[in-house]
Amino acid sequence: MKLGFNLYRHMLTPENFRFARQCGATHVVVHLVDYFKKKENNTIINDQPIDNGDGWGVADREEDFLWTVEYMLQLKKELNEQGLEWYAIENFNPAHWYDVLLDGPKKQEQIEFLKQIIRNMGKAGIPCMGYNFSIAGVTGRIKQSFARGGAESVGMNEINDNSLPEGLVWNMQLDSVNYNVEAGQITHDELWNRLDWFLSELLPVAEEAGVILAAHPDDPPVPFLRKTPRLVYQPQLYDKLINTVPSPANQLEFCLGSLAEMTDGDIYSVTDKYSIQQKISYIHFRNIKGKAPEYKEVFIDEGDIDMIKILRILKRNNYQGVLVPDHTPQMSCDAPWHAGMAYAMGYMKAAIEMI
Numbered sequence: 001m002k003l004g005f006n007l008y009r010h011m012l013t014p015e016n017f018r019f020a021r022q023c024g025a026t027h028v029v030v031h032l033v034d035y036f037k038k039k040e041n042n043t044i045i046n047d048q049p050i051d052n053g054d055g056w057g058v059a060d061r062e063e064d065f066l067w068t069v070e071y072m073l074q075l076k077k078e079l080n081e082q083g084l085e086w087y088a089i090e091n092f093n094p095a096h097w098y099d100v101l102l103d104g105p106k107k108q109e110q111i112e113f114l115k116q117i118i119r120n121m122g123k124a125g126i127p128c129m130g131y132n133f134s135i136a137g138v139t140g141r142i143k144q145s146f147a148r149g150g151a152e153s154v155g156m157n158e159i160n161d162n163s164l165p166e167g168l169v170w171n172m173q174l175d176s177v178n179y180n181v182e183a184g185q186i187t188h189d190e191l192w193n194r195l196d197w198f199l200s201e202l203l204p205v206a207e208e209a210g211v212i213l214a215a216h217p218d219d220p221p222v223p224f225l226r227k228t229p230r231l232v233y234q235p236q237l238y239d240k241l242i243n244t245v246p247s248p249a250n251q252l253e254f255c256l257g258s259l260a261e262m263t264d265g266d267i268y269s270v271t272d273k274y275s276i277q278q279k280i281s282y283i284h285f286r287n288i289k290g291k292a293p294e295y296k297e298v299f300i301d302e303g304d305i306d307m308i309k310i311l312r313i314l315k316r317n318n319y320q321g322v323l324v325p326d327h328t329p330q331m332s333c334d335a336p337w338h339a340g341m342a343y344a345m346g347y348m349k350a351a352i353e354m355i
Protein backbone atom coordinates (compact mmCIF):
# COMPACT_ATOMS: atom_id res chain seq x y z
CA MET A 1 0.00 0.00 0.00
CA LYS A 2 1.05 3.55 -0.68
CA LEU A 3 1.06 6.65 1.49
CA GLY A 4 -0.66 9.61 -0.13
CA PHE A 5 -1.66 13.15 0.70
CA ASN A 6 -4.79 15.07 -0.30
CA LEU A 7 -4.73 18.71 -1.38
CA TYR A 8 -7.57 21.15 -1.99
CA ARG A 9 -7.63 23.40 -5.05
CA HIS A 10 -6.08 26.45 -3.37
CA MET A 11 -3.36 24.30 -1.80
CA LEU A 12 -1.83 23.25 -5.13
CA THR A 13 1.45 25.06 -4.56
CA PRO A 14 5.08 23.89 -4.75
CA GLU A 15 5.40 24.57 -1.02
CA ASN A 16 2.52 22.20 -0.22
CA PHE A 17 3.90 19.59 -2.62
CA ARG A 18 7.17 19.72 -0.70
CA PHE A 19 5.21 19.52 2.57
CA ALA A 20 3.43 16.39 1.36
CA ARG A 21 6.73 14.80 0.34
CA GLN A 22 8.30 15.80 3.66
CA CYS A 23 5.43 13.98 5.39
CA GLY A 24 6.45 10.83 3.53
CA ALA A 25 3.79 10.88 0.81
CA THR A 26 4.63 9.29 -2.52
CA HIS A 27 1.18 9.89 -4.08
CA VAL A 28 -1.26 12.79 -4.19
CA VAL A 29 -5.04 13.08 -4.45
CA VAL A 30 -5.94 16.45 -5.96
CA HIS A 31 -9.19 18.39 -5.61
CA LEU A 32 -9.72 20.62 -8.66
CA VAL A 33 -13.01 22.12 -7.44
CA ASP A 34 -12.61 25.23 -5.29
CA TYR A 35 -15.16 24.52 -2.57
CA PHE A 36 -14.55 27.95 -1.03
CA LYS A 37 -15.08 30.02 -4.16
CA LYS A 38 -16.71 33.46 -3.60
CA LYS A 39 -17.75 32.42 -0.10
CA GLU A 40 -17.08 35.51 1.97
CA ASN A 41 -17.70 34.24 5.50
CA ASN A 42 -15.37 31.30 5.03
CA THR A 43 -12.32 32.60 6.86
CA ILE A 44 -10.63 29.29 7.63
CA ILE A 45 -9.86 27.85 4.24
CA ASN A 46 -7.01 25.63 5.41
CA ASP A 47 -9.53 23.06 6.57
CA GLN A 48 -12.31 20.99 5.07
CA PRO A 49 -15.21 23.18 3.91
CA ILE A 50 -18.15 23.66 6.26
CA ASP A 51 -21.37 25.62 5.92
CA ASN A 52 -24.30 27.00 7.89
CA GLY A 53 -26.90 25.41 5.68
CA ASP A 54 -26.21 27.88 2.88
CA GLY A 55 -23.76 25.66 1.01
CA TRP A 56 -20.03 25.85 0.40
CA GLY A 57 -18.90 28.18 -2.38
CA VAL A 58 -20.04 28.94 -5.89
CA ALA A 59 -19.59 26.29 -8.57
CA ASP A 60 -19.01 27.79 -12.00
CA ARG A 61 -17.01 27.07 -15.14
CA GLU A 62 -14.44 29.85 -14.94
CA GLU A 63 -11.66 27.33 -14.36
CA ASP A 64 -12.48 24.75 -17.03
CA PHE A 65 -8.82 24.86 -18.12
CA LEU A 66 -8.07 22.75 -15.02
CA TRP A 67 -9.74 19.78 -16.70
CA THR A 68 -7.70 19.89 -19.92
CA VAL A 69 -4.87 17.50 -20.79
CA GLU A 70 -2.50 20.46 -20.98
CA TYR A 71 -3.15 21.55 -17.41
CA MET A 72 -3.13 17.97 -16.11
CA LEU A 73 0.26 17.36 -17.70
CA GLN A 74 1.60 20.63 -16.32
CA LEU A 75 0.45 19.89 -12.77
CA LYS A 76 1.68 16.32 -13.05
CA LYS A 77 5.10 17.64 -14.00
CA GLU A 78 5.13 19.97 -10.98
CA LEU A 79 4.19 17.09 -8.69
CA ASN A 80 6.78 14.78 -10.23
CA GLU A 81 9.44 17.43 -9.73
CA GLN A 82 8.79 17.20 -6.01
CA GLY A 83 8.98 13.41 -6.06
CA LEU A 84 5.22 12.81 -6.06
CA GLU A 85 2.90 10.75 -8.28
CA TRP A 86 -0.58 12.07 -9.12
CA TYR A 87 -2.89 9.22 -8.14
CA ALA A 88 -6.39 10.69 -8.32
CA ILE A 89 -8.64 13.66 -8.88
CA GLU A 90 -11.30 13.85 -6.19
CA ASN A 91 -14.77 15.14 -7.13
CA PHE A 92 -16.33 16.48 -10.27
CA ASN A 93 -17.30 20.14 -10.41
CA PRO A 94 -21.06 20.37 -9.69
CA ALA A 95 -21.26 22.89 -12.55
CA HIS A 96 -20.19 20.07 -14.89
CA TRP A 97 -22.74 17.43 -13.84
CA TYR A 98 -25.67 18.90 -11.89
CA ASP A 99 -28.21 17.67 -14.44
CA VAL A 100 -26.69 14.18 -14.29
CA LEU A 101 -27.49 14.23 -10.56
CA LEU A 102 -30.88 15.89 -11.08
CA ASP A 103 -31.88 14.06 -14.27
CA GLY A 104 -32.24 17.47 -15.86
CA PRO A 105 -32.36 18.66 -19.47
CA LYS A 106 -28.58 19.08 -19.86
CA LYS A 107 -27.61 15.62 -18.62
CA GLN A 108 -26.56 14.24 -22.03
CA GLU A 109 -24.39 17.26 -22.80
CA GLN A 110 -22.91 17.10 -19.30
CA ILE A 111 -22.11 13.38 -19.38
CA GLU A 112 -20.25 13.97 -22.66
CA PHE A 113 -18.12 16.55 -20.84
CA LEU A 114 -17.44 14.08 -18.02
CA LYS A 115 -16.38 11.52 -20.62
CA GLN A 116 -13.94 14.05 -22.03
CA ILE A 117 -12.49 14.62 -18.55
CA ILE A 118 -11.96 10.87 -18.15
CA ARG A 119 -10.28 10.66 -21.57
CA ASN A 120 -8.06 13.61 -20.62
CA MET A 121 -7.06 11.86 -17.41
CA GLY A 122 -6.21 8.74 -19.39
CA LYS A 123 -3.98 10.77 -21.68
CA ALA A 124 -2.31 12.48 -18.73
CA GLY A 125 -1.83 9.16 -16.91
CA ILE A 126 -3.94 9.95 -13.84
CA PRO A 127 -5.26 6.55 -12.75
CA CYS A 128 -8.34 7.37 -10.67
CA MET A 129 -11.35 9.69 -10.52
CA GLY A 130 -13.04 9.88 -7.11
CA TYR A 131 -16.67 10.98 -7.12
CA ASN A 132 -19.58 11.40 -4.73
CA PHE A 133 -22.95 10.78 -6.36
CA SER A 134 -25.08 13.01 -4.18
CA ILE A 135 -27.71 15.71 -4.56
CA ALA A 136 -27.43 17.36 -1.14
CA GLY A 137 -23.69 16.76 -0.89
CA VAL A 138 -21.69 17.02 2.32
CA THR A 139 -23.69 19.23 4.67
CA GLY A 140 -25.37 19.35 8.06
CA ARG A 141 -22.16 19.12 10.04
CA ILE A 142 -20.85 21.44 12.74
CA LYS A 143 -17.39 22.41 13.91
CA GLN A 144 -16.48 22.27 17.61
CA SER A 145 -13.71 21.25 20.01
CA PHE A 146 -14.51 17.58 19.53
CA ALA A 147 -11.01 16.09 19.47
CA ARG A 148 -8.35 15.48 22.09
CA GLY A 149 -6.96 18.55 23.86
CA GLY A 150 -9.87 20.65 22.65
CA ALA A 151 -8.81 20.43 19.02
CA GLU A 152 -11.46 21.77 16.67
CA SER A 153 -12.98 19.26 14.31
CA VAL A 154 -16.17 18.41 12.47
CA GLY A 155 -19.13 16.43 13.74
CA MET A 156 -22.86 16.10 13.51
CA ASN A 157 -25.59 16.33 16.15
CA GLU A 158 -28.75 16.19 14.10
CA ILE A 159 -29.85 15.64 10.53
CA ASN A 160 -30.45 18.73 8.41
CA ASP A 161 -34.05 18.23 7.36
CA ASN A 162 -34.56 21.63 5.73
CA SER A 163 -35.39 21.74 2.05
CA LEU A 164 -32.58 22.46 -0.37
CA PRO A 165 -32.47 26.15 -1.23
CA GLU A 166 -32.93 26.96 -4.92
CA GLY A 167 -29.75 26.57 -6.92
CA LEU A 168 -27.93 24.47 -4.32
CA VAL A 169 -26.71 21.14 -5.73
CA TRP A 170 -23.99 18.96 -4.18
CA ASN A 171 -23.87 21.67 -1.49
CA MET A 172 -22.53 24.28 -3.89
CA GLN A 173 -24.32 27.29 -5.34
CA LEU A 174 -25.09 27.10 -9.05
CA ASP A 175 -26.37 30.21 -10.76
CA SER A 176 -27.29 28.05 -13.73
CA VAL A 177 -29.79 25.97 -11.76
CA ASN A 178 -32.98 27.95 -11.33
CA TYR A 179 -35.26 25.13 -10.39
CA ASN A 180 -35.87 23.89 -6.91
CA VAL A 181 -34.68 20.33 -6.33
CA GLU A 182 -37.49 19.67 -3.90
CA ALA A 183 -40.02 20.36 -6.61
CA GLY A 184 -38.98 17.02 -8.05
CA GLN A 185 -38.80 15.09 -4.79
CA ILE A 186 -37.37 11.70 -5.60
CA THR A 187 -37.12 8.20 -4.16
CA HIS A 188 -34.05 6.09 -3.45
CA ASP A 189 -34.91 3.95 -6.50
CA GLU A 190 -34.93 7.00 -8.72
CA LEU A 191 -31.51 8.06 -7.42
CA TRP A 192 -30.17 4.56 -8.09
CA ASN A 193 -31.55 4.75 -11.64
CA ARG A 194 -29.62 7.98 -12.12
CA LEU A 195 -26.43 6.34 -10.85
CA ASP A 196 -27.04 3.40 -13.18
CA TRP A 197 -27.26 5.75 -16.16
CA PHE A 198 -24.16 7.69 -15.06
CA LEU A 199 -22.08 4.50 -14.66
CA SER A 200 -23.41 2.89 -17.85
CA GLU A 201 -22.34 5.95 -19.82
CA LEU A 202 -19.02 6.63 -18.11
CA LEU A 203 -17.55 3.22 -17.24
CA PRO A 204 -16.91 2.05 -20.84
CA VAL A 205 -14.99 5.29 -21.44
CA ALA A 206 -13.11 4.83 -18.17
CA GLU A 207 -12.17 1.27 -19.07
CA GLU A 208 -10.86 2.39 -22.44
CA ALA A 209 -8.95 5.29 -20.91
CA GLY A 210 -7.46 3.16 -18.14
CA VAL A 211 -9.10 5.25 -15.43
CA ILE A 212 -10.88 3.92 -12.34
CA LEU A 213 -14.10 5.54 -11.10
CA ALA A 214 -14.06 5.43 -7.29
CA ALA A 215 -17.23 6.13 -5.31
CA HIS A 216 -17.18 7.89 -1.94
CA PRO A 217 -19.96 6.79 0.45
CA ASP A 218 -22.38 9.37 1.81
CA ASP A 219 -20.97 11.92 4.22
CA PRO A 220 -22.91 12.21 6.48
CA PRO A 221 -24.29 8.66 6.07
CA VAL A 222 -28.01 9.10 6.62
CA PRO A 223 -30.90 7.85 4.40
CA PHE A 224 -32.21 11.34 3.66
CA LEU A 225 -30.58 14.75 3.89
CA ARG A 226 -32.40 17.99 3.09
CA LYS A 227 -35.35 15.87 1.96
CA THR A 228 -33.26 14.19 -0.74
CA PRO A 229 -32.37 10.47 -0.73
CA ARG A 230 -28.80 9.30 -0.22
CA LEU A 231 -27.06 6.50 -2.06
CA VAL A 232 -24.49 4.63 0.08
CA TYR A 233 -25.49 5.33 3.69
CA GLN A 234 -24.95 1.74 4.91
CA PRO A 235 -21.89 -0.37 4.05
CA GLN A 236 -23.79 -3.10 2.19
CA LEU A 237 -25.08 -0.50 -0.28
CA TYR A 238 -21.56 -0.57 -1.73
CA ASP A 239 -22.50 -4.07 -3.05
CA LYS A 240 -25.42 -2.53 -4.87
CA LEU A 241 -23.17 0.13 -6.37
CA ILE A 242 -20.60 -2.42 -7.56
CA ASN A 243 -23.32 -4.65 -9.02
CA THR A 244 -25.26 -1.82 -10.66
CA VAL A 245 -22.81 -1.81 -13.57
CA PRO A 246 -20.16 -4.52 -13.20
CA SER A 247 -16.78 -3.34 -14.44
CA PRO A 248 -13.14 -3.53 -13.34
CA ALA A 249 -13.21 0.29 -13.41
CA ASN A 250 -16.17 0.46 -10.99
CA GLN A 251 -14.41 0.84 -7.65
CA LEU A 252 -14.55 2.54 -4.26
CA GLU A 253 -13.16 5.66 -2.65
CA PHE A 254 -13.28 3.93 0.70
CA CYS A 255 -13.84 6.50 3.47
CA LEU A 256 -13.19 4.76 6.80
CA GLY A 257 -14.68 7.70 8.69
CA SER A 258 -18.01 7.76 6.84
CA LEU A 259 -18.23 3.94 6.78
CA ALA A 260 -17.59 3.65 10.53
CA GLU A 261 -20.28 6.28 11.19
CA MET A 262 -22.87 4.00 9.57
CA THR A 263 -25.25 2.18 11.91
CA ASP A 264 -25.00 -1.22 10.15
CA GLY A 265 -21.99 -3.42 9.69
CA ASP A 266 -18.60 -3.69 11.26
CA ILE A 267 -15.77 -1.62 9.84
CA TYR A 268 -13.27 -4.52 9.94
CA SER A 269 -15.47 -6.99 8.05
CA VAL A 270 -16.45 -4.23 5.61
CA THR A 271 -12.76 -3.46 4.97
CA ASP A 272 -12.01 -7.16 4.59
CA LYS A 273 -14.91 -7.75 2.19
CA TYR A 274 -14.07 -4.98 -0.28
CA SER A 275 -10.28 -5.23 -0.09
CA ILE A 276 -10.40 -8.99 -0.75
CA GLN A 277 -12.45 -8.22 -3.88
CA GLN A 278 -9.76 -5.68 -4.92
CA LYS A 279 -12.49 -3.04 -5.19
CA ILE A 280 -10.83 -0.32 -3.10
CA SER A 281 -9.03 2.24 -5.25
CA TYR A 282 -8.00 4.52 -2.42
CA ILE A 283 -8.76 5.02 1.25
CA HIS A 284 -9.70 8.04 3.33
CA PHE A 285 -7.73 6.87 6.35
CA ARG A 286 -9.27 8.77 9.26
CA ASN A 287 -10.95 8.10 12.57
CA ILE A 288 -14.24 9.07 14.22
CA LYS A 289 -16.30 8.57 17.40
CA GLY A 290 -19.97 7.70 17.37
CA LYS A 291 -22.55 6.72 14.79
CA ALA A 292 -24.70 8.86 12.48
CA PRO A 293 -26.49 11.10 13.20
CA GLU A 294 -24.30 11.77 16.27
CA TYR A 295 -20.62 11.47 15.56
CA LYS A 296 -17.37 13.41 15.76
CA GLU A 297 -14.21 13.41 13.65
CA VAL A 298 -11.17 12.93 15.91
CA PHE A 299 -7.42 12.33 15.76
CA ILE A 300 -6.33 9.21 13.97
CA ASP A 301 -5.37 7.44 17.20
CA GLU A 302 -8.33 8.30 19.46
CA GLY A 303 -11.44 7.17 17.60
CA ASP A 304 -13.61 4.07 17.53
CA ILE A 305 -11.57 2.46 14.74
CA ASP A 306 -8.47 0.39 15.50
CA MET A 307 -6.44 1.73 12.58
CA ILE A 308 -3.66 -0.84 13.02
CA LYS A 309 -6.22 -3.64 12.75
CA ILE A 310 -7.46 -2.06 9.49
CA LEU A 311 -3.90 -1.99 8.12
CA ARG A 312 -3.37 -5.63 9.02
CA ILE A 313 -6.53 -6.59 7.11
CA LEU A 314 -5.39 -4.57 4.11
CA LYS A 315 -1.96 -6.17 4.20
CA ARG A 316 -3.44 -9.67 4.45
CA ASN A 317 -5.58 -8.94 1.37
CA ASN A 318 -2.60 -7.54 -0.54
CA TYR A 319 -4.09 -4.05 -0.86
CA GLN A 320 -2.02 -2.10 -3.40
CA GLY A 321 -3.85 1.23 -3.35
CA VAL A 322 -3.28 4.58 -1.71
CA LEU A 323 -4.12 5.84 1.80
CA VAL A 324 -4.73 9.56 2.39
CA PRO A 325 -5.65 11.29 5.69
CA ASP A 326 -8.79 12.98 4.22
CA HIS A 327 -9.53 15.24 7.24
CA THR A 328 -7.88 15.80 10.61
CA PRO A 329 -8.70 18.02 13.61
CA GLN A 330 -7.04 21.45 13.62
CA MET A 331 -4.04 21.64 15.97
CA SER A 332 -3.30 24.66 18.17
CA CYS A 333 -0.42 26.46 16.47
CA ASP A 334 0.28 28.84 13.60
CA ALA A 335 -0.46 26.16 11.00
CA PRO A 336 -3.41 24.16 12.40
CA TRP A 337 -4.23 22.21 9.24
CA HIS A 338 -0.63 21.40 8.31
CA ALA A 339 0.17 20.28 11.85
CA GLY A 340 -2.91 18.04 11.93
CA MET A 341 -1.96 16.50 8.60
CA ALA A 342 1.69 16.01 9.59
CA TYR A 343 0.55 14.26 12.77
CA ALA A 344 -1.73 11.89 10.83
CA MET A 345 0.92 11.24 8.18
CA GLY A 346 3.59 10.40 10.76
CA TYR A 347 1.23 7.96 12.44
CA MET A 348 0.30 6.37 9.12
CA LYS A 349 3.88 6.04 7.93
CA ALA A 350 5.03 4.41 11.15
CA ALA A 351 2.01 2.11 11.27
CA ILE A 352 2.51 0.96 7.66
CA GLU A 353 6.19 0.27 8.30
CA MET A 354 5.36 -1.60 11.50
CA ILE A 355 2.86 -3.99 9.94
Ligand SMILES: [Mn+2]
Residues within 6 Å of the ligand: 216, 219, 255, 257, 258, 284, 326
Ligand atom coordinates in the same frame (compact mmCIF):
# COMPACT_ATOMS: atom_id res chain seq x y z
MN1 LIG B 1 -14.03 10.93 3.09
